[in-house]
Each structure stands twice: as structure tokens, then as C-alpha cells.
Amino acid sequence: MTEPLPLSGPAADPRGWTLPRAVSVGDLGPLDEPISEHNGQAIAVAPLTDHPGWLAKLYRPDQHREDADRLDLLVSAPDTLPAAERALLYSGTCWPAARIHDTDAPAVGCVIPMAPEPYRAELRRGDFREHRFVEIDWLAKSDESILGVGLPPPGFAGRLAACRQLTELAAVLESLGLVYSDWSFSNAFWSPDQDSVYLIDVDGCQPQKMSDLHQPNWADPLTPPGTDADTYTDRYRLGLLVAKCLTGRRDAHAFHTVAASPWPNQPAVSEVLLDMLLATDRERRPSAAQLGQALDSGPYLRTLPRPPRTELPPLPPPPVTIPQPRTTTPVPLSDPPRSDLRAGWILVLALAVIVLFVIAANH
Template sequence: MTEPRLIDGADDHAGDGDGPAADPRGWVLPRTVSVSDLGPMAQPISEHNGQAIAVKPLENHPGWLAKLYRPDQHPEDAHRLDQLISAPGTLPETDRAVLYAGTCWPAARIHAPGNPAVGCVIPMAPEQYRSELRRGRFGERRFVEIDWLAKSDESNLGVGLPPPGLAGRLAACRRLTELAAALESLGLVYSDWSFSNAFWSPDQRSVYLIDVDGCQPKKMPDIHQPNWADPLTPPGTDADEYTDRYRIGLLVAKCMTGQRDARAFHTVAASPWENQPAVSEVLLDMLFATDRERRPSAAQLNQALNGGPYLRTVPRPTRTELPPLPPAGTATAVETHEPKPPEEVEKPGGNTPEAPSHDGWVVVLVIAVILLFVIAANH
């Protein structure tokens, strides 16, 4: 990964719309477009989700979406979007290709009279991130969120997904940290690392990051996320690169171990990955360093996941500093999050089959009892 380049160093004229964006994703368009330039839009696939009031497919451009923002956006948001759209151009070609392939990076800012930041044009997540998930006799083809990687191989088998195994977990976490390192090298804060903001392809062993149009340079408001709170980022303060380091470390720890509670930390501390001995050291420093500014970078974690070295600069945490293990025999705690319909996906066709209701059987039983009384009375 290259040396850090703050997004403030991006092309200051990126928002003038004079030239096409350097984007290899199949559609060359100016960096700024009007709503009318986009042509007809289909019905929303998502509404009132975060900062977006709607996300609509572009009928004339299959595979592309218009993400339309709420009208109360910050006045400087248009300039931030322009910088964001141009930022990959400051990266070497290989790093830029990784960013475009692994994220829904915005391709253009949408404007209208009196509103310079109506929204942005983003790509839809590739089809490879859909899989058939089975629940008993029922199945549904849908985009697979990365929280399935943070579960056991047996759990994945139970819904028809191929078990990732150590090789699959390593490959996916390498790509995840590669994307995190790219954002960090651009001086961007993502903050929203969690189970619901990345997709996972078990077959391709890759990940795809969504909601990246919300990235901000250097810092951004730290929105509370249950189970993802950084203990060294006090409530009410902004998220920054060190907050990101904690959350990407937490996500990788859970995905590498397939555990979602304190067991993940103890498994990491046990250093189970013989061919990647530095992974445990980096993760422990990301999660338990008492000085947040001494947390290793995403690039250092990516290097460790690729078998590279790591020079520890903080004291190694002891077992007593780790969260206590849950009682023996307790099932791994399942984190809950509302499964938002993400902008970058289509809603699966049809309704999800539901288990038969018990209410219907109660009605049948009551009717049967009444009939028995009637028959008995007639005799």
C-alpha cells in the first residue's frame, strides 16, 4: 500500500464536470450529472435508510443506482463528494482497481437547481455476492452479509453456505483489510465497520464494502453502534482513523475466529494461526492498546494476514485484561442488528416463506370440538 495521501490533495477541479471520471466499471460519465441526465428511474429498492431517502435503479444503465439524499445535507457535502469521487485517481493503478472492485465507490454527484448534492451514482453489488440461504424446506437467494463469516463453519453449512475454513477466512480478511488500508491511505474515515456494511462471497472468498459515499476526511461524527463501541473514543467525540483501527480489528477478530463474544478475544490471544504468527499480535494491539494512537494501522494488519512481520510497540495484554469468558456450555452470543435493505442491493424477489401459524390449528380444533357436541346432542 502506498504512503498516505489525504483526500484534500485530490483534484480541486473534480467537481467541474468537464471530463469523465477515471472509472473502469463500464460506464463513463461526468463527475457531476443532473437528475435529468440519468433518465428514468425504477421503483426504489430502499427508502429512508440512513442519509438516503431512496435508492433507485437507473433503467437506462443496468447495474447502476441513484442514491438520493435527504434535503438537509451539509452545505459542504457537494465538495466532499467531489473529492471522494476523485480520490481513487491519486492511487496507483493496482490500488485503485482494488477499491473499485471491492466497494460501491460513487461515480458521480447528482445535482439539481438549488441543490448541489441531490445524491450520487453508485454501482450495484456484483451478483457473486448473492447465495442461496436455506432455512429448513425454504430457501432465498440474497446478498450474504459478512456476519456469516463471523459464525462457525457448522452454522454456514446449516444454511447451505460452503464452510469458509481457515483459508476462506484468511482470504476474505485480507481483502477486507486491503480496502481498509486504501481508505486510510486516502485520509478517509469510514467509521461504520460492522456486520451489515459488507458482503461476503464464500465462493470467491472476497468482500464488498457498501455505504462508502459517507466517508469523510480525517474525522466524522461517531454514530453509536451496539457491540461496536470503541472504549477509547468517548461518547460525543468524533470518530477518526484510530476508531476505524479498533473497529476493523474487531471485525477481523470475529471473522477469523467465527466467534462473536469474548471467546473471540481469547482465541486471538491463544495465537492459533501458525502460518500467520503476527496476526494475533496486531489484533491484540488494535483491540487492547491503552493508547489509541498506538493502535496498528489497517496496512499492518493486512501485512500480518499475508504472513509478514510485525514489530510490537505496545505491551502485550495479559489474560486478566481480556473480557471474561462466558460460562462453559453457553452458546455464542448472537449480536442483533436490524437487517437494513442496503442501497447497493436489489430486494430479493418474492416474499420469504413463513412457518405455518399456530392460530389456524387452534381455529380448526375449536370447530372440531363444537361439531362433536352437536353430534352428541343429536344422538
């Protein structure tokens, strides 16, 4: 990992604001109402009133000197990259632009850009309308489901483009020796119009390893509970996220769809993903760069024979459909047919006529 650059000069940030690599809380000017509070390591994320499009992410008051060093490393990291990778990191993530310090605390937060407007869209369900950031969660659903909320369905081409960018970002982080750990539906946005993705919460990246950020359905079977996440944990979770977004399926359905090799123009994708997800040796998991090459229709060149794999997870049972009972309108037992009523009245009238005839004859 490259050493952090000096903090004396301003960061040449192409995102529109040049600021020192470390700033005090007072240097930022007034803060607007928070857009998020008490989420993860942050106590608040608030817009900077004097700098539209920028946010102050303020941490819990238990940060240490090591957090300041780590943030300085992240702020400086883009300057160590080739121009194309640096541009990708700035355009596809909310990469921190400066560390925020206070009088008695070296790391109270960081300055980050707000996600660009193309990652917002209007979701519609009947009469309900909501203009919001679109989480990448939607790519793990069918085109029909996406169309059902008023978003343009991506098709395979759109899914492929988004997964390529996601994998390119992961490859940049891996080349920097950084562990992200938090690959999941909740930490990336998707732009249906641009077929692109935007990674958030990247200020939590750490060199080489970090505490494993567990989320339901994203547990790495080869990273035991209580151990740190590392590059190989990232590879598993990246593979899982790409498998779900590329197939539009969830849970074990994504694994089975990948195993069916449905992409003739990307013949290596299935092999790479299956090695990332099912290899029994975590260090034999392919890198993000290898997955990216396969998504670009390139070959998958293993340095060793195919690693042993675990079995595909079983598919969940199909939903049980309970048939609804057939409803019929019963005929009331006290309501005899109309023909029987008519015959009964005729008999009554006939008897009445006979009785009247007998009475008249006796008189």
C-alpha cells in the same frame, strides 16, 4: 489528502459507464422502484432504468455545500491512487462514480454501482429458500452453521482471504486520509465462492474525522460517546471485525480465540489484533497496513515497545441446560394384578358350590 480533480471531464471509470463527475437528476433518466428506502442518510436507493447495474442513492434534503465538496473529493480520490489500489477500490466497494445535483441543491445524492452478483447466494433453512446478498455476518459463525444454510464453509483459508481483502480496503481508505467509522456486519457482503468481500456505504467517508456511527457491540472503548470517530476508531473496529470473521466467533469468544494464537503460519496476527483491540493508548493501535502485512505472514514491526493492554473481556456464562423430568406411566391403584383377580373368582365359585350343596342336602 489530495485535492479533488477538476469536474469538467468525464470520469474514466473501469466499471463500465463513463459519466461526468457531477450530474443532474434529469441526466440519469428514469428511476426504477427503490430497492431500499429511509436507511441511514438515504431516503431511497433506486436502480437507473437506462443503466443496468447502477443505482441512484438519494439523500435526505438537509445536505450542505460541504457535502458536495466531500462527494467531489470521493469521486476524484481513485485517480490519486496507484493502479492496483484503484482497481481494488473499484472491485471491492460501491465507490461513488458521480455526485447528483439539482437546481437548488448541490448534493442530492450520488451514483454508485450495484454489488456484483457473486455476492448473492441462496440461503436454505428447511423448506425456506431466499436468494439474497450474503452479509459478512456469516463469517463470524462456525463452518457448521454456514454449511447448515447451504453455503460452502470457508475454512481458515477462505476466512483469511476475505479478511486480507477487507484489510487491504481499509489500508487504502487510511492512505487517503478517509474515516469510514461504520465497520460492522451490516456494511459488507461476502462471496463464499470467491472468498472476497464488498464494502458498501462508502459514500459516507469523510476526511480525517466524522460523527461516530454507533452500533451495538461495536463501540470503541477509547472513543468516548459524543466525540468524533477518527483513524484510530477505524482501526479498533477493523480489528474487531477481522477478529470475529477470522475466528468464526462472536463477543468475548473472539478475543479469547485470538489470544490463544491459533495461527502458526501467521504468527504476528494475534499480536497485531490484540494491540488494535486492547491497547490502552488509542494512538498506539497498529495501522490497517500493519494488520495486512501480518495476514500475509509478514512480521509485525513495532516502532515502540508493546503498548499496555487492558484485560481480556470475560467470557459469557455457558447456557444453562434445564434437565427434563423423567416421565413414567403410573399403575392405576384400582387395577390389581391379574393373578389376584383369578384367585378371587375361584374363591367366589367355591363358595357358590358349597352353598348349593347345603341347600340340596336340606331338601
